[in-house]
Amino acid sequence: MMSEQQQQMRLNLRKRNDHSSRSTHIEEDEEKLQIVDLSGMSLECIPESLTARLLNVVVLDVHSNQLKSLPNSIGCLSKLKILNVAGNLLQSLPQTIENCRLILSQIPDTIGFELLSLKKLSVNSNKLVFLPHSTSHLTNLRVLDTRRNCLRSLPEDLENLINLQVLNISQNFKYLTTLPYSIGLLISLVELDVSYNKITALPESIGCLKKLQKLSVEGNPLVSPPMDIFEQGLLMVKEYLCEKINGSHKNSPKKKSWFGKLAKCSTFSGANLPLDDREGYIMQNYRSIEHLASPRYMGMFSPKSLFSPKSYRSR
Known part of the structure; x- marks a missing residue:
């Protein structure tokens, strides 16, 4: 027997579906739905069974609810183009969202202002050219995975991601050539993967990452630090970069400023x-x-x- 909340959702679907033909069976309407608007309904959850039946959905709008998670069955929505989850209590997105086959070319500009509790953002294997500036407002973010995209650059003010522990920006190949200075100011960063890009020099600020335990740089035409420094381990890389900041490395020009x-x-x-x-x-x-x-x-x-x-x- 359906709960009152499920019945309300189904009724809302029927009322907001302007394109589907009238039918005595709600299941038949769901198969024809392309836009599903469940916004502003104080929903605490979305039933797995409901999401799994909305195979033709192109737009799913669940903003302004009380959702703490999304159902795993969202991975079945292979035609999904727009997912609006703003104004909820989400801390992460389900792993199955990667099964949505549509390739993303951009992320909403307001993501950092709406998903303030988000802890993991995985947008790998898309065609993203940049991350919105508001990404730097995701101060609760622990994991940011943007590998296998077409990123040209990263936001300049990454230092605001004070809880970020894992940053993977690998495999943007020929597109990503530089890293912002602020990447070395991520005070909680433990793992950094910048492999398989076109980066020639790491920011000297990376030498200040006290908690950094893993750094992956293979597949880059790196000149600074030179490869012989990497062969000596992460500690030596950080020391090399620190010396460059201080102007004390033998290959660095002596700094005259304070x-x-x-x-x-x-x-x-x-x-x-x-x-x-x-x-x-x-x-x-x-x-x-x-x-x-x-x-x-x-x-x-x-x-x-x-x-x-x-x-x-x-x-």
């Missing part, structure tokens, strides 16, 4: 330096900035914005 002192890998405040070295750029009466820990302000006060070589030259 930026090198501020980017000592372990800190951006200079707190670990001798007192005499700190004088001149440490505020004596320092007080913390409160009430600004939101995505709107994070970019303004990030180490990248304050201390990046680009910012320093513009001052």
Whole structure:
């Protein structure tokens, strides 16, 4: 026997289907549906059995509900082109969503403003050219998988992804040639895979990734760091990049600015330096900035914005 919520969904489907012919059997209507609008119904779940029968759905709109998960049967929707899940309580998308055969060429611009609780975003094996700027607002994100796409670049303010542990941007092949400086400011990053792209140099900031345990770079025409450094292991790679930041590597030009002192890998405040070295750029009466820990302000006060070589030259 159907629950009251299921009956309400079926009634809503019938009312909002303007294209299907009238029928005494709701199942016959479902087979003809191309647009399914279940938005704003306070739904806490979508039955597996219902989703599995909507094989011809092109647009599935479930925004503004109370959904904590999507049914695994969503992988059966091989014709699905648009999935709107904004305004829900989702923390992840089911693995079966990869079975939806349609190739994505873009992600909604508002994804980072709507899915604030999202912990895993997997959009691999598509034709994405870029990630929307709002991606950097997914501050609860743990895993970001964008491999096997056509990415030309990544958002500049990645440092806002303070909980990101795994970043896979491999196999974008000839399209991805550079990485943003902010990739080295992902304070929680444990795994980074940039293999099989056209990257010639890693950002020096990667040397500051204290928690990084796995770095995959094969299949790139890398010049910096040179391959003999990679052969010595991750620790040596990070040391090499740190030395380049500080201008102390034998192949690096000597830095004359104070930026090198501020980017000592372990800190951006200079707190670990001798007192005499700190004088001149440490505020004596320092007080913390409160009430600004939101995505709107994070970019303004990030180490990248304050201390990046680009910012320093513009001052």
